[in-house]
Amino acid sequence: MALDRSVSRRRLLQLVGGATVTAGLAGALSACGGGNGSSSSGGPLKVIGAGSQEAGLRKALDDYKKANPDFDFNLSFSPADQLQTALRAQLAAGNAPDLHAVYPGNGSAMSMVQLSKANLLADLSSQSWTQKIPTGFKGAFQNDGKTFIFSPGTSVLGAIYNKKAFATAGVDVPTTWSELLSVCDKLKKKGIVPIALGAQTPWVTQLIDYALVPGTVYAKTPDFDDKMTAGTASFADSGWADAMDKYLELQKKGFFNDNPNGTTYEQATSMVGTGKAAMAVQVSAVLQAFRQASPTPDDLGMFPFPATDVAADNWIPGGVVVGIAVSAKSKKAEQAKKFIEYCGQPDVVNAWAEAVACVPLYSEGDAKVDPVLKPFLPYLKDNKAVPFMDQRWPNAEVQPTHFAVVQELLGGKSTVPAALKKMDEAYRKSA
Amino acid sequence: MTVTAQAVRRDAVKAPRRRGGGIAPPWLFAVPALLIYALVVLYPAFSGAGSAFTDWSGVGAQRSFVGLDNFQELFHDDQALGALRNTLLLTVAIVVVQNGIGLLLALGVHTGIKSRMVLRVIFFAPVVVSPVMVSFLWKYVYNPAPDAGLNAALGAIGLGGLRQDWLGNPSIALWSVAFTVIWQCAGYSMVIFLAGLEGVPAELHESAMVDGAGTVARFRHITWPLLAPAVTINLMLSTVGGLTLFTQIIAMTNGGPGYATDTLSTVLYKQAFVFGKFGYSTAVALVLAIFVAAVSFIQIGYLRSRETAA
Incomplete structure (x- = not known):
């Protein structure tokens, strides 16, 4: 019996060894494909x-x-x-x-x-x-x-939209929050996804908040970042709550694609490019990717994403x-x-x-600006542009916390006060 | 016969020592290997462990000694505690299901069916594919669109009501990742069980059959006890693999949605490279290493005693 077992174990080890070598080889082969070298001495x-x-x-x-x-x-x-x-x-x-x-x-x-x-x-x-x-x-x-x-220079953040989709639904670019909801409603009734959201890609989760917060926070409290630094303001007791409520209102009304948490940035980009979705809230720096995803790139435009019903309060995010x-x-x-x-x-x-x-x-003289950015230029000129929020956050933990809490909110696993509490806790951690 | 064979083996091992009076003690032969081990494993591990007691950001030279602050923070960190819960759930799911399926596959291809060699290769094939490739493949399968991947397949067979946002729903995502890992690794468990099955003497089964034992009785009283070494190895490997799972999670969900699929490994990675808290990350790594070692020792102690009893 013991002899049988020792034979069994030897055979076992042979097989395990073989399997390990195979797995190791596979790992080594995959590693070979990933190397890109890194040296700062010599060469280009x-x-x-x-x-x-x-x-x-x-x-x-x-x-x-x-x-x-x-x-x-x-x-x-x-x-x-x-x-x-x-x-x-x-x-x-x-x-x-x-x-x-x-x-x-x-x-x-x-x-x-x-x-x-x-x-x-x-x-x-x-x-x-x-x-x-x-x-x-x-x-x-x-x-x-x-x-x-x-x-x-500075990139602006707003809605990249498909003009053909807007024309199909017979809607114009909205300038207030109520108009935006009405536009989304009409698009949805026409069978077009109003807003494509690829929230599985972490950095995409923050964009709608970033688009809304200039209107709900900074237009009323331009020195909000200074107050946060001084400890006299918090996310939870600010217009951030209003922005997140509005974010969730868009979801509850069915204005996003199904399952945004399972959708990637690339999939959302493709939806807008092909007209399956009408718009996506994005930074202008990725316009090129949307154009590449569209058979008719000239059909793509951009407009400031309205956050309130007071047009004068609708500031824009515009960051370096x-x-x-x-x-x-x-x-x-x-x-x-x-x-x-x-x-x-x-x-x-x-x-x-x-x-x-x-x-x-x-620039010296007239700068060449992509024509789709023209709706944003008056905001920059009138100092109604707020740098991307994270650029004033004191540590590297607030932004990923923001990504995670938005995914939790979209997944129905959190509430706005709990989400903002987590962001406040991350903000108060040392730099 | 058994006793004789063991005695012969013992003699064979001891003989060179008795006769080797003029030869240097054998441990000297281990010195080069031990030196290399110390250089590439022990030194980096211990010097890295020192960071757990500092506030080092991971870049630059600035760091201060903070004592046990990182460990105190760890045990009050909701994210880390949630990750510990996810790690344990994943580990239990992987250990139970992967080994269960591996055992069934091994029993299936250990029979006399004609295509058993081909089936063995097919079941083992996912093991040799890079985990990153498998993750991306399954990310495609888990596409939430109703007309893509698994959801499309469910719709095609009239089970459209079961369509899910497999990786985007916080209640399901962890199990979707677990299923991917099990799909890839069940073949590995199968191979180990198969080796164990090949060591079970056919004559024992024949004797039992003569005595009138059925298939279930023979598995219970002959195969299962003799598979004990294979069970030990499989449980050990899958437990350690589950507790340290990283690649598939980062590639498929990055720990999301929210924190739904974060494990201790992804937390320590994010703390080091995303949050810039290398010291805290090292504290998480230390706790994880001690935890894995403790679980492994307890597990192997129990399983070895089970082998002896068998």
Whole structure:
């Protein structure tokens, strides 16, 4: 009996060993496909950008290379969610790319404030373009008076809509919250999904709140962020509650696609592009992706998403778009800085901004702005634009908490007061 | 016969020691391996563990000693406690169902049916596919649209009422992920059970049949006791796999919707790389490692005693 068992165990181990080797081999093979190398010494300048800045960054690098034949670069891109993890792991390991994407202001683990505090970004303050940064945007570029990132301008957030779908339902662009509900109702009756929402992709969950909060919070309390910093305001006792109630009202009235928590950003983009859905609340920086998903890109437009019934209170979110920074540990820092200095020239700023559908940071003469952004320009001119909320949040925990609580709300597993309480708790944690 | 074989084996092991007076003690041979192990496993593990007592963000040089603050926060963190609950639920589901299905598959392909070799390959095939690929495949299957993936299949067979938002519904998402893991790993359990079944002597079954024992009685009194080593290995591997599950969750749900599928592994990953709290993340990792080790020791102690009893 014991002998039988020992034979059994030996045979067992042989098989387990074989299975382990097979599994290990499979793992090794899959690992082979994932490597992209990372070295800052020797070879071309290594650049990692965010997916949403691809068109502009690639064009700037290509143009710079044409003018400087000795310059060479190795460019790759990462989706927003992976950028925070993959790039941060490289930063932690000390092998960050020479030039990489960084989010403006504060509020995420890959934001300018968080990384510059850890001395991981090179100081760009001596470059002449930094003097042209508009005063209101300095907080997005600077920490302790030093400039650490370059960004081509500001992106606006609103509804990207399919004009054909609107025409089919016989509706016009709404300018108040009530009009928006009425438009959605008519679209729904025509069998068109009024608003496509891909809330399975975490960063998409925040956009409707971001579109509503300028109207429900900042139009009444422009210094809300300062009050939050001082501890005299909270999410729970502010217009954030009104914004989240409205978010849920859209869901309860059936104005989103079925199962938004199981729908991805890409699926939502496709729904609007093909006219199956009429609109999606998005940042203008991703307009290009919507155009690629549409057989008739010219049918796509954008309008400010109204948050209240008082037109004057309907402010817009408009924030500095994801930028680039030079790694403080780069052995090619000087080369990378020269490229950024080139990017700071007004014509390069304009070209990059146009490629990613944002409003240029500054311009000489008339800036070329994507025509679909024109409805937003008066808001920017009248100072009715609020930077994306996370850019003033004190730590990297509030934003992912916001993602999670919105998914819980959409899934019926939380309430607005409980969601905002979690955000307040995350906000009060140390930076 | 059995005693003799064991005695011979013991002698074979002890013989070189008795005769090897002039040869260096065997442990010296382990030194190179131990050095490498210490360098690539022990040193990083212990130096990393030190971070659990700091407020390091994961980047830069700034860090301060915070004592046991991270551990105190962990035991009052609703997200971590929810993740612990999810981890335990997933582990129980995976251990029970994966091994149950693995055993049934093994018994099925251990019979004399003609296509048993082909079936073995088919059932084992998902194991050799990367978990990330499997996750993306199932993400497609779990598409919530009524005309796609699993929902379309349910509609086609007249079960449209069972259509679900498989990954988007917080009440279902955890079980959808568990099913994917079980689908991929049941073949692995099957192989181990199969090896165990091949070690069960055919003559015991024949004797029992002569004595009039039926299929169930023979499984209960012959096969099951002799499968004890395979059960031990399978339960151990699936328990550790369940407690440390990470890839499939990150690829399919990223811990969502909300926190519905967060496990301790995804929490520690998010704390380190999304929230920028490497020190706290290391504290979670330490607790997870101790927890897995404790469960494993208790489990193996019990299962070994069960093997001996069998």
